[in-house]
Amino acid sequence: MMIQSDFLGKMKSAIGSKSRGDLFQQGNLIPAKRVKIDLEEVIHSMDSFRFTPPYVEIVMKNFPYLHYETCPFTPVNKELKDCKVALVTTGGLYIEGEQKPYDMEREKQDPGWGDPSYRIIPRNAPREKIKIAHRHYNKSGARKDINVLFPLDRFGELESNGEIGSLSENHYSFQGNIPNTHDIILRFGVEVAIRLRIEKVDLVFMTPA
Amino acid sequence: MIQRLIEDAGISTIQVSLMPYVLERLLVPRAVAVEYPFGFTLGKPGDRVGQMQIIREALRAVKTIEKPGTVIELPYRWVCEETDDPQWYDGKYFKPPEERRISTQSKE
Numbered sequence: 001m002m003i004q005s006d007f008l009g010k011m012k013s014a015i016g017s018k019s020r021g022d023l024f025q026q027g028n029l030i031p032a033k034r035v036k037i038d039l040e041e042v043i044h045s046m047d048s049f050r051f052t053p054p055y056v057e058i059v060m061k062n063f064p065y066l067h068y069e070t071c072p073f074t075p076v077n078k079e080l081k082d083c084k085v086a087l088v089t090t091g092g093l094y095i096e097g098e099q100k101p102y103d104m105e106r107e108k109q110d111p112g113w114g115d116p117s118y119r120i121i122p123r124n125a126p127r128e129k130i131k132i133a134h135r136h137y138n139k140s141g142a143r144k145d146i147n148v149l150f151p152l153d154r155f156g157e158l159e160s161n162g163e164i165g166s167l168s169e170n171h172y173s174f175q176g177n178i179p180n181t182h183d184i185i186l187r188f189g190v191e192v193a194i195r196l197r198i199e200k201v202d203l204v205f206m207t208p209a
Numbered sequence: 210m211i212q213r214l215i216e217d218a219g220i221s222t223i224q225v226s227l228m229p230y231v232l233e234r235l236l237v238p239r240a241v242a243v244e245y246p247f248g249f250t251l252g253k254p255g256d257r258v259g260q261m262q263i264i265r266e267a268l269r270a271v272k273t274i275e276k277p278g279t280v281i282e283l284p285y286r287w288v289c290e291e292t293d294d295p296q297w298y299d300g301k302y303f304k305p306p307e308e309r310r311i312s313t314q315s316k317e
Contacts, residue, residue, distance in 0.1 A: 048227070048229055048231070049230070052247065068236045076272060080272070137246075137248040138246065138247065141254045145255050148248070148249055149248070157261075158264070174211060193214050193218035197218055197220065202221065203222070203271065204212075204222040205222075205223060205225075206223065208227060208250065
């Protein structure tokens, strides 16, 4: 398909001549083992498109997905009560006054582009200052209670109960679920992976929008 | 996907997902799926008990999932009151409740 070939071409040109191994060696990362997957026929008990506007179903069913045969896997060797946990979300959070919001103007003009950058959200940020810049979901719940997307308070309670080892100081927020970010997210995704590795995080809890 | 990059770096991850349809096509190491609207991933705002339930199920799944690409679908369902509260159904993001469809979605 034309769309799929352009997509992969863009991705290859964005990565350039450096291989994945070079990118990881810069941060002293050890790549995890890749496991080959065989998917049989899948039966779902839930409907992914129950609450979405109709255009989402059409886009998702016709999107040229990249075909993966393997999947990285890092087994957890520690008990949960010794793990350090960090949160990563794609809900488009940022801190008002200290960080720039995501680029909504350019997204309106160019629908195939999504802002791939991330923001660092510290654990003790004042909750009134955490704002959201994202165009494609209902933000009323997250404005009332940020724990719906980014459960900082809940993990604080788990830490004081002793169910997890500790909660990391810095958490990360990306923006959007937009197709064009795949060729640039490798840069920002690898940066976040390196930062998490420097902070010696054991487990990452991810929530989409 | 960000989750694959972080797992490749040697850090375990788990995702609370709202669309297992996409996870079937983009394989992810560990995931837990919930049928909630976008923007309400862990439940209703202020619902401390419901949020903790989903978080605890996800943390339990970190240990129990052995094969990457597994998605555990949780039985929690979005409960709306009979009288349509316009707060939840604003026409743009939500449709009124319909009967849940059970479908077979194979890899095509």
